[in-house]
Structure formats: C-alpha cells, structure tokens
Amino acid sequence: MKLGPYRLQLQKRLALSSAKAGAISLLAIVAALALFSLLFILADVNPLTAYQKIFSYAFFNRFGLPLTISRFAFLLLASLAFILPFRAGLWNIGMTGQLYLGALAAFAVIFLFKGDPATGVRLPPALLILLMLLAAALGGALYAAIAGFLRGSYGVNEIVVTMILNFIAFWLVSYMIKDGGMFMNPGGRGESFELPAAVRAPMILGAPFTIYLALLLALLITFLFARTRIGYEIKAYGQSPAAARYAGVNTAFLPLLVFLLGGAVAGLAGYHYFAAVPGVYKIARNYGFFGDLAFYGIICGLISRGHPLAAIPVAFLFGGLSIGGRFVQGELNMSFGLDYALLGVLMITLVAFQFFFRYQIAWIKTDKEPRHVGIRN
Amino acid sequence: MWEFATRSLEASTIFTFAALGELIGQRSGILNVGVEGAMLFGATLGFIAAQLTGSYLIGLLVGLAIGALLGLLHGFFSITLGGDQVVSGMGIWIVGFGLTTYIGNPYTGPLGMARIPNVFGLSPFVYLGILLVLATWFLFSKTSLGLRIRSVGENPAVAEVSGIDVARTRYFSVILGGMLMGLAGAIYGLSYNPVWNYNFLMGWGFIALALVFFSMWNPWLLLGGAILFGAMWQLSLSPELVLPGFLSRYLWRTVPFVITLLVLFAMSSKWFRGRWGAAKPAALGEPYIKG
Numbered sequence: 001m002k003l004g005p006y007r008l009q010l011q012k013r014l015a016l017s018s019a020k021a022g023a024i025s026l027l028a029i030v031a032a033l034a035l036f037s038l039l040f041i042l043a044d045v046n047p048l049t050a051y052q053k054i055f056s057y058a059f060f061n062r063f064g065l066p067l068t069i070s071r072f073a074f075l076l077l078a079s080l081a082f083i084l085p086f087r088a089g090l091w092n093i094g095m096t097g098q099l100y101l102g103a104l105a106a107f108a109v110i111f112l113f114k115g116d117p118a119t120g121v122r123l124p125p126a127l128l129i130l131l132m133l134l135a136a137a138l139g140g141a142l143y144a145a146i147a148g149f150l151r152g153s154y155g156v157n158e159i160v161v162t163m164i165l166n167f168i169a170f171w172l173v174s175y176m177i178k179d180g181g182m183f184m185n186p187g188g189r190g191e192s193f194e195l196p197a198a199v200r201a202p203m204i205l206g207a208p209f210t211i212y213l214a215l216l217l218a219l220l221i222t223f224l225f226a227r228t229r230i231g232y233e234i235k236a237y238g239q240s241p242a243a244a245r246y247a248g249v250n251t252a253f254l255p256l257l258v259f260l261l262g263g264a265v266a267g268l269a270g271y272h273y274f275a276a277v278p279g280v281y282k283i284a285r286n287y288g289f290f291g292d293l294a295f296y297g298i299i300c301g302l303i304s305r306g307h308p309l310a311a312i313p314v315a316f317l318f319g320g321l322s323i324g325g326r327f328v329q330g331e332l333n334m335s336f337g338l339d340y341a342l343l344g345v346l347m348i349t350l351v352a353f354q355f356f357f358r359y360q361i362a363w364i365k366t367d368k369e370p371r372h373v374g375i376r377n
Numbered sequence: 378m379w380e381f382a383t384r385s386l387e388a389s390t391i392f393t394f395a396a397l398g399e400l401i402g403q404r405s406g407i408l409n410v411g412v413e414g415a416m417l418f419g420a421t422l423g424f425i426a427a428q429l430t431g432s433y434l435i436g437l438l439v440g441l442a443i444g445a446l447l448g449l450l451h452g453f454f455s456i457t458l459g460g461d462q463v464v465s466g467m468g469i470w471i472v473g474f475g476l477t478t479y480i481g482n483p484y485t486g487p488l489g490m491a492r493i494p495n496v497f498g499l500s501p502f503v504y505l506g507i508l509l510v511l512a513t514w515f516l517f518s519k520t521s522l523g524l525r526i527r528s529v530g531e532n533p534a535v536a537e538v539s540g541i542d543v544a545r546t547r548y549f550s551v552i553l554g555g556m557l558m559g560l561a562g563a564i565y566g567l568s569y570n571p572v573w574n575y576n577f578l579m580g581w582g583f584i585a586l587a588l589v590f591f592s593m594w595n596p597w598l599l600l601g602g603a604i605l606f607g608a609m610w611q612l613s614l615s616p617e618l619v620l621p622g623f624l625s626r627y628l629w630r631t632v633p634f635v636i637t638l639l640v641l642f643a644m645s646s647k648w649f650r651g652r653w654g655a656a657k658p659a660a661l662g663e664p665y666i667k668g
Contacts (some may be wrong), residue, residue, distance in 0.1 A: 039479070091463065146638075154645035159410055159463065160587050164638055167580045168631045175627035292576070295471055302464070337478035337575070344475025348450075351468035355458045 006363040013360055022310070024356050025303045029317070032349035036342055043334050053331060054324030064323060066207070070277045071293075072319035073211040077269035078297025079304070079311040080217055081140075084262035085148075085158070087225060087306045089238040090255055094147060094162025095266040095294040097169030098140035102267025103274040103283055104176055105139030106132040107183055107192055110199055120196025128199045133271060140267020141260045143169065148259025152252045158259075170288060177283050185282070192274075192283035201276030208276040210268070217265060221308040234258060269294065292340075293322065299346050305357075318346075381611060381618045383499055387569050389600075389607025390506035391561050395585035396592070396599050397513050398444070398557030403589060404517065405550035406530035406660040407455055410466035412558050413582025414473025415447045419562025421477040424573050425484050433493055437563045444559015447473075448552040456547050459664040474576060481573050488571035502564050506600075509557075513596040526550050530658035533665040543665055561585070580634065584610070587637050591644065593656040609633045 037047030057064040078095045085092040109131045116122045123131075146165060150156035176183045177192040185191050201208045225231040236244040237254050245251045273290055274283050284290070296318050304310035325339040395412055402409050409415075419440035427436025447469055454465035496504065517523040525546050528536040533543045562578070570577065584606060592599035609632060612619060616629045644653060 091467075093467070150642060150645070154642065155650075156641050156645050157590070160583060160590070161638065161641065163583045164580070164587070164634045167583075168634045168638075170579075171627045171630040174630075175625050178627065179625065181625075181627075288576075292474075295474070298467065298471070335479055336482040337475075340475040341479035342475070344472035347471040347475070348468045351454055351460070351465050352458075354454075354460050354464055358460075 005365055007365075009362055009364045010359050011362050013358055016357060018307075021305055021357065024353060025305070025310075025314075027356075028303065028350050028353035029346070031353070032342075032346045035349060036345045039338070039341060039345075040334075043332070045332050045334065050328050050332065053328045054321065057327045058320030058324035064327060066278070067323045068316075068320040069207055069211060070272075071323050072316045073208070073214040074269055074273050074277075074293065075296050075300055075315040075319050075322075076214045076218060076311060077210075077265055077272060078294040079300035079315050080214075080221055080297075080308055081262040081266035081269065081294075082297045082301035083304075083306050083308055083311065084221065084234075084265065085255075085258040086301055087238050088234045088254060088258045089241070090148075090151065090258060091159045092144065092147070092162055092259065092262045092266075093159060093295070093298060094144060094165045094263075095269065095297050096291040097162070097166035098144045098263045098266035099270030099273065099294055100169040100173050100287070100291055101143040102136035102140035102270030104173060104183075104270075105135040105267065106271045106275050107176075107195075107283065109135045110195060111183060111193075114193075114196065119198040121199055125198040129201065132199070132275060133268065136267040136271035136275075137264040138267070140270060141264035144259040144263025144266065145256060148256035148263075151259070152255035158255070170291070173283060173287055177287075183283070189285065191285045195275055195281040199275075200281050201272075203278075208272070208278065210272040210276040213268065214272070215312070217268075218308040218312055225308070230257070266294070296322065296343055299343065299350060302350055378618070379498075381615070383495070384569075384615075385608040385611035386503050386604070387500045387564075387607075388610045389603045390500065390502045391565050391569060391581065392585050392588060392603040392606055392610075393506040393510060393600060394502075394561035394564065395558050395582060396588040396603060397509055397596065398554035398561065399586055399589045400554075400592065400594055400596065400599060401513065401526070401557070402448075402551045402554035403661055404530045404594060404658055405526045405547045406533060406658055406663065406665070407452070407547055407551050407554075408462045408466065408662045409448075409451050409469065409551065409554065409558075410463055410586060411447070411451065411469025411473065411582075412586050413578060413580070414470035415444050415555055415558035416562035416565065416582045416585075417473040417477045417576070417578055418443045418447060419559030420566030420578065421481040421484075421562075421573065423559075423563030424488060424566040424571070425481065427490065427567055428484060428488055431490065433490070433567055436567050437560065440559045440563025440566075441556050442559070444555040444557065444562070445552050446555070447559065448555020449548070451555065452548045452551040455664065456544050456551075459666055462662050462664070470582070478575055482575070484573050485575075486572065488567065488573075490571070492571075493568050500568060502568065510596045510600045517596070527658070529665075530660055533660055533663075537667065543667070547665075558582070558585075581610075584633060584637060587641065590653075591640055593653055594658065595656070606633060606637075609636060 040047040040050045058068045081095045082092050113122045114120055121128055147158045147161040150161055151158040175181050178190045183192040185193050201210060233249045236247055237249055241251055300311050300314045300318060304314050321342055322339040325342050329338040395416055399412055422443050423436040423440035426439035427433055451465050451469055454460045455462040525541050529543045529546045537543050588602045591602045613629045613632045
C-alpha cells in the first residue's frame, strides 16, 4: 500500500521487547472482547451493558470476587502446568487429565484414612491435608510423565498423547465416582463422597491457602527459568533440542522432567478445585465442565508468552471473565456456555495476533525517483 | 451382532472421512491438529440446520461448508501468515469446542427426524467412505494434481521452482481436508448419534488424527485402521452386545484411547520409525515463505 512518498511494509521483527510483547498481548485481548461483543449483539444484548455487568460482578461484587479469586488460582495453576513444558517447546494440553488424577489421588488419601466418628478421619487433619497435596502433585506428575517419557525416549507426539490421556482420565473419574465406584457418594448421586470438614483446605485471609500456593509457584518457576541450571537447560532445549544436546543437555530426560513438573502443578489445580474451593469439597457429577476450564491455561500461557509472572494478571482477568460470563448468561437469559464461547474467541484472536509477534507494519519512506540503474539496485 | 457390525462400520466411516481430510492436508505439508474442532462445528451446525429445515441434505451441506471455512481459516493462518500450524490447529479445536457449546446448547436433545434409511443393510455413508478412499488413492497415485500436492508437502521450494503454486495447492488441500472433517462431524451428528449434547464427540477427532500417523499417509492402510478403531469404539460404547458383564462401562470407554497409546508406542520402534520417516511428508508442519 502506498500513501504519498510512504509505503506500507511488513517487516520481520528481529527482536521483541517485553513491553511491546505485552502491548500486543493486551491488544489481542481487547480485540477478542470486541469480537465477542458480536455474540451479545446477536442475542439482542447491549455489549456495553453486558461487559459492565461482567466486570462489576467479577471484580467488585462481594459474591463474585471470591469466585473470581478461586477461579484465578485454578487458571494460574493450569497456566503454569502449560508453561513449564512450553518453554521447552513442548505442548502440554493434558492439564485436564492431570488435574483429574491429582484430584483422585487427593481423595484416595481421605478414602484410606476416613472413619473416625469425631473428626471423620483417623490421622491429624493437618497431616492429611499435607498428604493430600503431595498425593495430588504426585498423581498429576506421574500421569503427565507418560507423555514426557514417550516424547523424550521415543519421540511420540506429546499433543496427541496428552489429549488421549485427558479422555482416559475423564472416564477413570466416572469409574471412581459413579455406578458404585470406590469414591461414590453414599447418597448415590453419581458424585464423590464429600470431604469431612476437618480436612477441607484451610482459609487464609478469607481465601483458600491454595491461592497463595499458586502465587508462590509462579515466583518459584520464574526463579527456575531465570536463575537455575535446569531452567537454562529447559530454555535451551526449547530453542533447539539438537543444540541443547551438544551443550550437554540430556535430551531424553528433559521432556520427562518438564512434564513431571507441569503435571505436578496441574495435579495441585485438581486439589484446588475439588478440595479447596469453598462450597465444593467433592468431585461433582459435572466434573467435566470444571476440568475443561483448564484449557484456559493454554491461552493464558500463550498470551503471557510463557512467562509465569505475566500469567498472573492474565489468569486473573480470564478468571473474572469466565465467572462474570457465567453470571450474565443467567442475568440476561443467554444460552449456556458463554464462558466457553469466550474461551474460543480469545483463542482464535490470539492465533491471529501471533502474526504481530513476528512481524511489524512499518511506513517506509520511498524515493520518488527510482534508483534502479544498472545491474545493481 | 449384526447391529454391532453395522454400527461399527458407520463409526469407521466417520473416522475415515475425518482422517482422510487430515491426510490430504498433511500430504500438502499442512498439519491440522484441530480435527476435533472442525468435526464439532460440522456436527453442531449440521444438526441445527437439519433440525431447522427438516432436510438431511442441507444439514450435510452445512457441515461441508463450515468445514471448508475452517480449512480456509487454518490455511490463512498457516500459509498466508506463515504461523505455527500447531497453534492455529489448537485454535480451531478450542474455538470449535467453545463456540459449539454455546451455539448448540438451545438444541440439546434428539434431532427428532426419521433416521436416514439404510442401503443394503448399511448406512449409505459406508459406501461413500469406501468410494472416498478409492478416490483419494487415485488422486495421489494416478493424477498430476495428486503429484503436485505431494511435491509441495515434500519440498515446497523445489515445487515452486518447477512451476507449482505452493500456496494455492496447499489452500486447495486444507480446504478439501476441512470439508471432509466437517462432513465427518455432520454424519456423526445427523446419523450416527443424532442427539446433541455438550462436547458430544469426546475424542473422535483426536483418534482420527492419530489414525493418519498410523496409516503412514496411505489411504488403504488408513481404511484398515479406521475399520479396527470403529469396531473398537463401538465395542467401548456398547460392550454388552459382545461381552456382557465384563468390566465397568466407564473402563470400556477408555479402551480405544489406551489402544491408541499402545499403537503410538509400538510405532516408535526402530523398525517402524525408519519406514514411517520415509513415508512422512518431509515439509510437514514447516511454514513455507516464498524466497
């Protein structure tokens, strides 16, 4: 395109400062929200009213804000679980399955030690909560390790494997909590038994402790990437597995390691959702609906470009949007699944914006007289 | 037993359509991991269109059209913008999953139309599927168009120099592939399981994706794999027809996925990997920027 002496040109970016990357990410989110307002218009709802309701419920309402904070911790953990392998150039889209296994492992601890008439459990509750956390992390880690091992040692595509593991885990949960499964609620409602009050996650300043845990993990993972040998090896492998190999990185072990770490974090997300969010404390009948929210983690991870600290505000915003979206859907009589539609629109906008991470549009001043004389131009 | 055979053949047909769509795209060098998303769109919009108009044909055509549109979108992201094909495919899948949940929800429940009649005891799509395999084989081994598609998937730079329009050939392949995925979804939602529900595919697209890897990009091997996986899928859905009272029905549902994992693992053996590497389109997943 030409405009006077200027010409519009696409240039490949040589480097992208984090401020610019942040600006592009922000622009992608704004564009997605603008695009999403089409859905409100199609449903005869004023988008401005809808967004005003979404934001005021999610961030300023005394019922909405605690929900947003709980959802935020879940999304942050899911994002971190995505980011750890992502920095090594590997795709973990199995957070859903890993968090199911984490939740099952945590509930298995209580299943083994329940029964005392006074507190409902036969060990000190504090010890049990610690055991549940460890079990959740271990369950998620070992499950994800299947994908990491197959990738590292046999070169099997991790996207297909993690997705397949999601489906297997989904049916395993059904097996455990429905039709007379081991964890079935004695009331027979096709959901798991409820956690005894003594082993529900303790609250700190009115919020489940897992929220602080998620923030702490974001800091730790930042430190891991910035300051440790392992973090360096992960990044090197992400740049070029072949080069990392020459630099002495064990290229069979590294994929296994990042999946173990990512899976452990995803397992904690499972603990958070099913054992720490106030009012839940069980694996509900429609657990699939909560598990699938973990796919937001992919988007958070991509928008924050693999930076754990950048994932914090993004997860907070998306947590609020998904809670607020669910709220206005009831408030404005819209169809169910608005929060999932938002997930889709955000994702596809982000894919389009990937382009701007690599290219920039520039106005180039062109000379009026062409200088193409001779064989050299 | 007969019912089991016919149902499992119909399931195989759906795998065949979706996987052939993926195979055609991959042969041109474009990987689309969003098969499940394209199928969900085809299934949901096809279902809604058929219910609103009362016509199966319109439902199938809508499935075909939305598949083509998603193929075009994937092409735009990965061919014109030269982006990461995995990111774009994930986008197609998540947008399919997210939007169809919202769009389809008011239509939750059965389609409420007379079933599509069988032809000689089998769903008409079974015959269509076999024809399609034949056509794909013919396309790739007997026509110059097929050769062009294969050449842009193997070495786009060389293809470009020999006068082939790489971008156009790739667009053609991903759009055609997308159509087949959308149609596969529509067949699922209109004929195989005409009851709309939240995320009602539960993994068909990902199994189809794995089938393409198993087939070593050969349509006949793909058909064989699809028949096996169709039977296995059907077995996992209704095990009581064959093995009553054995294993929980939930554990049965994991069987096709577990077997997929085992096959992926077996295929990583050295013997297989050599052959697999030779069959794999060399430029698969690589963006091509015209130099």
